[in-house]
Amino acid sequence: MSPDVGIVGGSAAGLFTAHLLSRAGKRVRLLECAEDLEPKPRTLIVTDFLNEVLGGIGKPAIVNQIRHFELFTDGRKATITLRRPDLVIERTKLIRELAAAAQNSGAEVVLGRRFVSLGQKKGRLTLNVERCPDGSAEELHVDTVVGADGARSRVAQAAGWPAQKTVPLVQATVRLPQDMNPDTTRVWFIPDDTPYFYWLIPDSPNRGVVGLIGEDGQRTRQSLDRFLEKHELDPLEYQAARIPVYSKWIPVQRRLGSSDVYLVGDAAGHVKVTTVGGIVTGFRGAHGVVEAILNGRPGRRLNALRRELGLHWFIRTLLFNFTQAHYSHLVDLLSVRARHDLEIYTRDEPAQMLWRLCLHQPRFLLVALRAFLTGGPSPRGLETEKLGSISS
Ligand SMILES: Cc1cc2nc3c(=O)[nH]c(=O)nc-3n(C[C@H](O)[C@H](O)[C@H](O)COP(=O)(O)OP(=O)(O)OC[C@H]3O[C@@H](n4cnc5c(N)ncnc54)[C@H](O)[C@@H]3O)c2cc1C
Structure with a gap:
């Protein structure tokens, strides 16, 4: 048939x-x-929402769990301890x-x-x-x-x-640095290199992936190689592909x-x-x-998916104008209650997370608004969604 x-x-x-x-x-x-x-x-990190959407399929693909995030910007560091661990999976x-x-x-x-x-x-x-x-x-x-x-x-x-429209994503597997705990993911905000961020995600007790999302394939790879050299990490192999930009x-x-x-x-x-x-x-x-x-x-x-993807787009448009000083300011503003919000809500619950953060630290909004008003136009491809459609 x-x-x-x-x-x-x-x-x-x-x-x-x-x-x-x-x-x-x-x-x-x-x-x-x-x-x-x-x-x-391909090493992937996802929230524990994965188990809910897959209804239990895919559990053997989970190779590690992440309980802490360390955020770095310009010499500052903030640690977020997740209530529900993130999952590292092997594709x-x-x-x-x-x-x-x-x-x-x-x-x-x-x-x-x-x-x-x-x-x-x-x-x-x-x-x-x-x-x-x-x-x-x-x-x-x-x-x-x-x-x-x-x-x-x-x-x-x-x-x-x-x-x-697509952007390049490049990551390299590396041996974990001596001072690194395998239940912790590190994130660096370096807007001169990328409007996104660098990450180091452990996928086992002694290995992990370091990567970034860029805008131009060759420059993204060069930025990754410079970053690896600066952090004295030797790439073992690379994983890369282009990802759609919503x-x-x-x-x-x-x-x-x-x-x-x-x-x-x-x-x-x-x-x-x-x-x-x-x-x-x-x-x-x-x-x-x-x-x-x-x-x-x-x-x-x-x-529901449309509303959420629209909200992510809204946050990204604000972040695209962030300078190093804006990120540092954000980390300085992470009060106990704001940190608590980041610990409880995941990136798959952007509405709850954003609402709580603004409630508990309204100055986040001011920093974002200032970056948005003083920054240049958003990169091509991110200007098309109307703000009104986020709430539609
Ligand atoms: C290095 C890297 C790291 C990533 N890390 C994360 C992460 O940590 N967390 C996360 O959530 N996402 C991550 N992503 C994104 C994530 O991997 C993708 O969003 C996801 O894999 C997309 O899955 P897909 O099934 O839609 O498409 P794809 O995985 O692209 O699969 C498309 C399939 O279609 C097949 N195909 C293509 N053309 C044809 C054709 N003409 N005929 C028949 N078959 C065809 C291909 O062979 C392939 O099997 C990462 C991406 C990369 C590149």
């Missing part, structure tokens, strides 16, 4: 979507261009777990198939596919297509979505003839633009898209 839904992309978002749809009774075929489910290693293990869940729910995962283009035949969508080993052509006929094929989604392009909500569904095309994960741009984390938001988007496919219309999950 031909499947109801064809999913392109067998990574985090695609496999989870396949699992949810198959569990709900849809016949699903997932096409992945790689010939095995062994993507390159390869997560993918294997998700693939097993999808297959156990009944999804057919087909490797070595590259999606090439979309067509329409007899009221259904046709996926034109290339078999990777020999380059021969195949067709798959379905009612619904889900593009889970990453930041440069070919499905999105074929269905007429505009290309997304600037406004793009509807995740398009109608082609009488069929639907949806996007999930990085293909849909479901990435928190404050930290450029896309794992938890990608899974939340998958829940939302599955709800839309099953009910025939987008529901509250996608609306």
Whole structure:
């Protein structure tokens, strides 16, 4: 029997979507261009919200837990102790777990198939596919297509979505410095190098990843190498890719003839633009898209995700104008109650965190407002969301 839904992309978002749809009774075929489910290693940090969205799948992929964050700016340091530890996960293990869940729910995962283009035949969508080993052509006929094929989604392009803006993310695995505790992540704010931040995330008692998000690929790698040298850290291997920069909500569904095309994960741009984390938001988007496919219309999950991504965009627009002095001022302003808020609320609860912080330390708002008013225009791609849409 031909499947109801064809999913392109067998990574985090695609496999989870396949699992949810198959569990709900849809016949699903997932096409992945790689010939095995062994993507390159990638160390990821997520909040414990992961367990909630995945409903317990993926626990074996957790390789470490983070209980403290140390924030550094211009010689100052602040420590935040998390009430609910962050989770460090290894992507390869997560993918294997998700693939097993999808297959156990009944999804057919087909490797070595590259999606090439979309067509329409007899009221259904046709996926034109290339078999990777020999380059021969195949067709798959379905009612619904889900593009889970990453930041440069070919499905999105074929269905007429505009290309997304992306930024480079580069990290290097290193041996942990002697003075570093494996339950602590370090974050450095150095706006001359990056409007985001540097991090050092331990993934085991003696290793971790140091990285940053930049704006230009070559400069980002040079900044990382300078940073490693300054901190006397030797890179063991590099992990890098481009990540979408969320600037406004793009509807995740398009109608082609009488069929639907949806996007999930990085293909849909479901990435928190404050930290450029896309794992938890990608899974939340998958829940939302599955709800839309099953009910025939987008529901509250996608609306909630939209509000949150908009809030992250709002915070990021303020942070883009921060100088070193602004960050230092923020760290100085971390009162006991403000620190407490950062300890309780995670970056997957931005509304609660922001509201509490402003309540307990209103001067944060003043610093942010001053940076916003005195700073230059936001970088390209971040100016498009209207402030009004955050509350919509
Ligand atoms: C170095 C690095 C570190 C990161 N750290 C974090 C972190 O700490 N926390 C966090 O939350 N996020 C992090 N991210 C972001 C996170 O990894 C991504 O948001 C997430 O992996 C996106 O998953 P996805 O399934 O949407 O897309 P992808 O992982 O990009 O998967 C797309 C899949 O589609 C397949 N594909 C592509 N084109 C085709 C085609 N034409 N036909 C068939 N298959 C196709 C690809 O082979 C791939 O398997 C990091 C990213 C990088 C690069």
